[in-house]
Amino acid sequence: MTGPSTLLARLRGRRRSPGGQLPERHDEQPTPGGEFNRRLLAPMVLGSVLNPINSSMIAVALVPVGAAFGAPPAETAWLVTALYLATAVGQPVIGRLVDDYGPRRLYLAGTALVGLAGVLGALAPSLGVLVVARVLLGLGTSAAYPAAIHLTRSEAERTGRSSPASVLTVLAVAGQTVAVIGPTLGGLLIGLGGWRTVFAVNVPLSLICLALGAARLPATAPRRGREDRLDHAGIALFAILLLTLMLFVMKPRTALWYLPVLTVLAAVGFAARETRTRNPFIDLRALARNRPLIATYLRQVLGSTGTYAFLYGYTQWLEEGRGLSAASAGLVLLPLSLTGLASAAVTGRSAAVRGKLVVGSVFQMAACAALLLLGSTSGVALLIAVGVLAGIPQGLIGLGNQSALYHQADPAAIASAAGLLRTFMYLGAMAASAANAAFFPDGATTAGLHHLAPFMLGGAALLFVVILPDRSLGRVGTAAVKPN
Incomplete structure (x- = not known):
């Protein structure tokens, strides 16, 4: 027999969204209280890293792919662009489907598509087919991250823990980690079996995700009714x-x-x-009323532009302007990656985001200004120090924006909101790529780096200006019932 307290908890768990719709309901009735279901972490994390690992592994495959098909760099660059474009469009679209039909269905469909793309890429007879495989990879890898954020929200409502900071940190750190090791893993795979292994590795990854998803992700009833049609x-x-x-x-x-x-x-x-x-x-009227969420998307574009402009521009300058080999440049950049991971891991258990974003923007300004100190004879210690400065905002800004979105978005549309966050990240990456092309027209010279630095510094300063007066950030994550 159901008591009044249980009924009240269930009603609270199914509170209506601002649009008047009920969020999806798990087939197995959730029990208020308890811990986050740790069985969900493996499929959530593994599925979420499929996108960043495919984004980074391809970097070391472009040259051998070009040699195999006789394609110039301008054509092989579409292997990068195709995934970015497909992901930028696919994340919010599939996120909306996750909100309407539940994370399990979209997660399984997306990871299955990743496996299909892996087979297609491994057997591709031409560069055009490879580009199609990368488009399929972009769409397939677009499901897991929105699904993971949706599951995190569902578990928070089930357990009564409004701020699962440690879970959000695991997702952020996992994505950063695989992005760092992606080129190394790609180089190892190519050494073992040629460039096709960079695509083929998605087949076993897909099978593992399918097995974990089928076994551990909860079945859910679709929220969408017959009277509702997809837009x-x-x-x-x-x-x-x-x-x-x-x-x-x-x-x-x-x-x-x-x-x-x-x-x-x-x-x-x-x-x-x-x-x-x-x-x-996308409910533009509701979004217009949610100014804190709009500010989060703006911060994501600004922060991503600075992060990717540094990664692309500084790495290229180390090799061309400073004269380091690719292996030496990788070693110089290793502290940057480790600092980014450490800053996210150390601050991740705190649900508050304002401090992360303020400190991250300050260090991003410092890193951009430090680029003006570099020259063709700069010592290795200075090169590493500049990278360390840039690593701190890399860890803090992404985690801060992800946590802010988790608390600001409508729970009934959390997956589509998370997808849009990734879209704005890719917009920043594209803007950074365009900036590097503009300031390095004849290669990554020191003069070009010194022109790129003020552009980056201006973006970082604007990010700081956007963060500082936003009082809503001080309330984000501070009303947690129980810290996870």
């Missing part, structure tokens, strides 16, 4: 908006004037559609 027109306009914007940002040229025009037209059409349709893909 296909809104998704199509959103995809056109993102694709045209990102293609232009990657290589801004006057000859591509039609791309920003298409972006503006798609943006106007998307806004008109989403503010009028009954069941929008």
Whole structure:
């Protein structure tokens, strides 16, 4: 017999979202209280790292792929771009499907697609087929991260722990870790079996994810009813908006004037559609009212631009401007990666995010300013010190934004909000790539680095200005019922 306290807990667990819809309900009735279900961590973490590991492994495969198919760097670069574009569009779209149909279905479908992409890439007879495989990889790896954030929210509601800081930290640190070891792993795989192994490794990873997901992820009842229809027109306009914007940002040229025009037209059409349709893909009216979440997306773009501009620009300068070998440059950058991981791990158990973001933005400004001190004869100690400075914001800003989004987003749309966060991260990465191309037109010279540094410093200063007056950040994560 169900007592009043149990009924009340169940009603609280199924509170209505601002849109009046009930969040999805687990088939197995959750029991309030208890610990986070640790069995979920393995599929959540392993699925979430599929995207960053495929993003980073390809870096060492571009040259052998180009040699195999007789393709110049301008063509093999599409192996990187294809995954970025597919992921940037796929994350919020699949996140919306996770919110509507539950994480298990989308997680299993996405990881199965990763396996299919791995087979296609391993057997690809041409560069064009490889690009298709990378698109499929981008779409397939877009499911796990929104699913992981959705599961984290569901577990928080089940256990009554509103701030599962340690779980969010594990997700952030895992993604950073595999991004760091990705090139090393890719080089090892290529050494063992050629560049095709970089694609083939996704097959066993996919099978492990499928086995763990099928065994451990909870079955859920779809939230979407028959009267609700997926906003296909809104998704199509959103995809056109993102694709045209990102293609232009990657290589801004006057000859591509039609791309920003298409972006503006798609943006106007998307806004008109989403503010009028009954069941929008992205509720722009609700988003406009959630200013803290908009600020988080803005911080994500600014922080990612600075992070990726440093990673791309500094790494390239170490090899071309400073004259280090690729292996030596990797060793110089190792403290950067370790510092990023350490800063996230040390601060991760704290649910508060304001301090992380303030400190992260200050260190990002310091790292950008330090680039002005470098020259072609700079000592190794100084090179390492600059990297260490850059590693601290790498760990803090990403974790801070992820934690802020977790508390700011509508629980009923947490997966699509998390997908959008990844989209804005990729926008920052694309902007950084464009900046490096602009400031290094003839190679990564010291003069070019000294012109790139003020651009990065301006972005970091703007990030600091956005963070400092935002009083809502002081309340994020401070109302935790029980720290996880």
